[in-house]
Amino acid sequence: MFDQPVNNLVEVSDLKMYFPIYTGIFRRHTGDVKAVDGVSFNIREGETLGLVGESGCGKSTVGRALLRLYEPTAGSVMISGENIATLDSEALRKKRPTMQMVFQDPQASLNPRMTLADIISEPLIEHTDWPVERRLERVLELMDAVGLNRRFANRFPHEFSGGQRQRIGIARALALNPKFIVCDEPIAALDVSIQAQVVNLLEDLQTRLGLTYLFISHDLSMVRHIADRVAVMYLGRIAELSPRDELFAKPLHPYAEALLSAVNEPDPNRARRERIILQGDVPSPANPPKGCNFCTRCPKAFARCHQEKPELVEVEPGRQVACFLYEDKKPAVSIGRPEAKTEHNQQGETL
Amino acid sequence: MPDGAMPVLDVKGLKTVFRTRGGEVHAVNSVSFHLERGELLGVVGESGSGKSVTMMSLIGLLPSPPAEIREGQVLLGTTDLLKISDADLRDIRGARVGFVFQDPMTSLNPVFNIGFQIMEPLRRHMGLDKPQARARAIELLELVGIPDAANRLNNYPHQFSGGMRQRVMIAIALACDPDVLIADEPTTALDVTIQAQILELVKDLRQKLGMAIIWITHDLGVIAAIADRVMVMYGGQIVEQAPVKDLFANPQHPYTRALLKTIPSISGKREARLQVIEGQPPIISAAPSACSFRARCGHAFQLCQAENPLRRAVGGGAVDQGHDVACHWTPEGKDV
Ligand SMILES: Nc1ncnc2c1ncn2[C@@H]1O[C@H](COP(=O)(O)OP(=O)(O)OP(=O)(O)O)[C@@H](O)[C@H]1O
Ligand SMILES: Nc1ncnc2c1ncn2[C@@H]1O[C@H](COP(=O)(O)OP(=O)(O)OP(=O)(O)O)[C@@H](O)[C@H]1O
Ligand SMILES: [Mg+2]
Ligand SMILES: [Mg+2]
Numbered sequence: 001m002f003d004q005p006v007n008n009l010v011e012v013s014d015l016k017m018y019f020p021i022y023t024g025i026f027r028r029h030t031g032d033v034k035a036v037d038g039v040s041f042n043i044r045e046g047e048t049l050g051l052v053g054e055s056g057c058g059k060s061t062v063g064r065a066l067l068r069l070y071e072p073t074a075g076s077v078m079i080s081g082e083n084i085a086t087l088d089s090e091a092l093r094k095k096r097p098t099m100q101m102v103f104q105d106p107q108a109s110l111n112p113r114m115t116l117a118d119i120i121s122e123p124l125i126e127h128t129d130w131p132v133e134r135r136l137e138r139v140l141e142l143m144d145a146v147g148l149n150r151r152f153a154n155r156f157p158h159e160f161s162g163g164q165r166q167r168i169g170i171a172r173a174l175a176l177n178p179k180f181i182v183c184d185e186p187i188a189a190l191d192v193s194i195q196a197q198v199v200n201l202l203e204d205l206q207t208r209l210g211l212t213y214l215f216i217s218h219d220l221s222m223v224r225h226i227a228d229r230v231a232v233m234y235l236g237r238i239a240e241l242s243p244r245d246e247l248f249a250k251p252l253h254p255y256a257e258a259l260l261s262a263v264n265e266p267d268p269n270r271a272r273r274e275r276i277i278l279q280g281d282v283p284s285p286a287n288p289p290k291g292c293n294f295c296t297r298c299p300k301a302f303a304r305c306h307q308e309k310p311e312l313v314e315v316e317p318g319r320q321v322a323c324f325l326y327e328d329k330k331p332a333v334s335i336g337r338p339e340a341k342t343e344h345n346q347q348g349e350t351l
Numbered sequence: 352m353p354d355g356a357m358p359v360l361d362v363k364g365l366k367t368v369f370r371t372r373g374g375e376v377h378a379v380n381s382v383s384f385h386l387e388r389g390e391l392l393g394v395v396g397e398s399g400s401g402k403s404v405t406m407m408s409l410i411g412l413l414p415s416p417p418a419e420i421r422e423g424q425v426l427l428g429t430t431d432l433l434k435i436s437d438a439d440l441r442d443i444r445g446a447r448v449g450f451v452f453q454d455p456m457t458s459l460n461p462v463f464n465i466g467f468q469i470m471e472p473l474r475r476h477m478g479l480d481k482p483q484a485r486a487r488a489i490e491l492l493e494l495v496g497i498p499d500a501a502n503r504l505n506n507y508p509h510q511f512s513g514g515m516r517q518r519v520m521i522a523i524a525l526a527c528d529p530d531v532l533i534a535d536e537p538t539t540a541l542d543v544t545i546q547a548q549i550l551e552l553v554k555d556l557r558q559k560l561g562m563a564i565i566w567i568t569h570d571l572g573v574i575a576a577i578a579d580r581v582m583v584m585y586g587g588q589i590v591e592q593a594p595v596k597d598l599f600a601n602p603q604h605p606y607t608r609a610l611l612k613t614i615p616s617i618s619g620k621r622e623a624r625l626q627v628i629e630g631q632p633p634i635i636s637a638a639p640s641a642c643s644f645r646a647r648c649g650h651a652f653q654l655c656q657a658e659n660p661l662r663r664a665v666g667g668g669a670v671d672q673g674h675d676v677a678c679h680w681t682p683e684g685k686d687v
Contacts, residue, residue, distance in 0.1 A: 055514025163398025264572030
């Protein structure tokens with residue numbers, strides 16, 4: 001890994017996204033929801049990074065901040081060498097076609113007064129000077145690709161089922177042949193066959209065009225299928241980042257372990273593995289615990305976990321974990337810094 | 352009458368049609384099923400097969416026009432929900448029948464805070480005063496695993512994550528202890544641990560209150576974990592219905608069999624490429640006169656073109672009781 005240079009398409013360093021809380025009749029700023037609280041990771045060119053973790057832990061917020069759909073509170077997001085977090089609006093507009101997002105809430109992201117064909121051609125109108133026929137041809141091609149019947153082209157969003165709407169969002173994200181796509185629960189509303197069709201499509205595009213994906217999903221069996229590496233988040237921070245096979249074979253972080261143990265086997269006639277049931281209070285991102293964010297529910301927590309926040313460090317080649325259980329494992333590279341200033345140095349990152 | 356002798360919900364021959372600019376869409380075709388007290392009926396099926404439209408038809412949630420319920424009976428106890436007034440139906444919704452929508456963002460009102468939206472049905476249907484409703488709202492949010500619930504009541508839907516919005520929807524649907532809960536893809540945005548917590552909660556409510564539940568999902572792992580019976584929909588019809596174990600052990604319909612083959616596994620070998628069911632789902636513009644799966648079916652023969660198969664019992668018995676299937680072909684013990 002040291003001798004062979006890896007191209008990172010995306011380099012995220014100490015990203016923070018806080019939402020202010022205002023209370024009382026004077027709407028005083030009394031605190032922050034720390035939705036993302038110091039997250040660092042890289043995505044290599046042509047790679048799929050899976051992002052999993054508890055509902056509300058900040059996955060969508062990471063995805064949105066990466067594409068600057070939110071203004072990050074701190075940190076940098078380098079995509080192809082440019083810091084997205086500080087680009088001016090014209091430079092950002094030029095960059096937009098190369099990075100796209102499939103949104104978690106399909107309904108909320110589709111304009112109810114536009115037909116399907118209009119919705120998918122919108123980015124084409126905005127960013128290309130193609131004539132109408134060429135645009136229409138592209139729209140139909142995209143509809144085929146995501147398995148939407150061509151006869152639906154003139155329907156409005158409310159005339160579709162949930163899964164059909166989700167596919168409209170995917171077709172739109174693909175319209176401009178982007179290089180990087182944040183897929184936020186892209187397949188949650190789809191039946192398994194169409195999930196498979198969409199995932200196969202994403203993989204084909206990756207092979208053909210070298211696309212890079214951040215794939216946010218709760219479906220761990222699908223993540224296991226599509227992702228090269230997987231980041232497990234807990235309460236605004238990354239708990240573990242490991243290559244797929246290693247993670248699924250033996251999760252290191254206690255939260256990752258609990259998460260994987262809860263998956264339902266799709267067959268009632270087959271025995272499941274022992275489920276780890278998490279006890280204890282679920283902390284709120286407005287008021288994270290003093291020590292490790294997971295310490296209130298961790299079955300393996302000890303005194304130090306309630307005092308200090310563990311950093312994300314490499315504990316085995318290619319595997320990073322934020323947990324004091326692995327302290328003795330001689331960190332090779334330090335990635336996340338808990339109270340880092342706004343300075344970011346990229347050097348020393350070998351991943 | 353002893354428990355279970357009469358279903359809480361009995362749907363007979365339901366037909367729902369949309370009139371659109373491009374002609375009619377026959378979204379639900381002669382669908383019949385029942386639901387017993389304390390039972391959990393899982394509903395699976397292709398995207399666009401009519402799962403949501405079926406359930407929304409039951410309790411008058413489809414705007415008409417364009418929707419039109421052409422035929423059928425929906426008996427909740429002894430009341431036919433298709434025959435009562437809009438006002439009576441509104442009272443039943445929320446009080447006796449709870450509904451969790453597939454798309455939480457469209458059913459939560461963006462201009463009211465979460466607290467108001469949970470407390471409103473409590474005050475209206477349960478007659479609670481404001482402090483009581485507030486206490487119950489906090490309790491409900493805690494039940495569905497929202498941390499720091501008391502402080503979250505003042506938040507608006509956009510301040511919640513996708514999965515938190517879904518849990519708010521579940522809390523609202525459960526607020527008035529309904530007899531029947533209809534949950535349309537209620538856990539798609541939830542991670543497996545919170546999903547497990549919700550599934551436990553649901554099991555508990557069934558035992559304690561005898562709540563009957565319809566659970567629509569694409570996640571066969573969830574079905575395997577919680578359903579008593581399963582109904583498989585394709586092209587606006589029920590193509591197979593069976594107790595959960597029978598469905599997984601002995602699937603009959605070629606669509607069901609194909610569906611079970613497409614799931615990637617968490618533990619087994621990792622496939623290089625996922626299985627898909629080839630071909631496109633049908634667009635149904637008239638009452639079906641042939642099997643709607645025939646174009647994608649490896650077993651289709653002349654009869655499938657000539658006649659829409661009716662549901663028949665597998666291995667004797669009555670339709671909608673044990674295991675039944677709507678297919679002209681039989682697997683006859685062939686491997687899946
Ligand atoms: N307002 C409408 N006008 C016309 N057609 C409609 C309308 N609403 C739904 N449909 C069609 O009815 C069919 C059934 O839709 P439904 O929403 O019940 O599917 P579903 O089984 O719930 O699918 P999914 O799993 O994707 O949610 C679909 O083909 C859909 O396109
Ligand atoms: N606009 C906002 N204002 C205030 N708080 C917000 C806002 N958006 C998100 N949050 C909070 O930030 C936290 C993280 O939300 P996010 O949507 O990133 O979670 P997620 O990991 O995507 O969850 P899910 O799996 O449920 O979609 C949540 O506690 C949420 O309430
Ligand atoms: Mg999200
Ligand atoms: Mg639906």
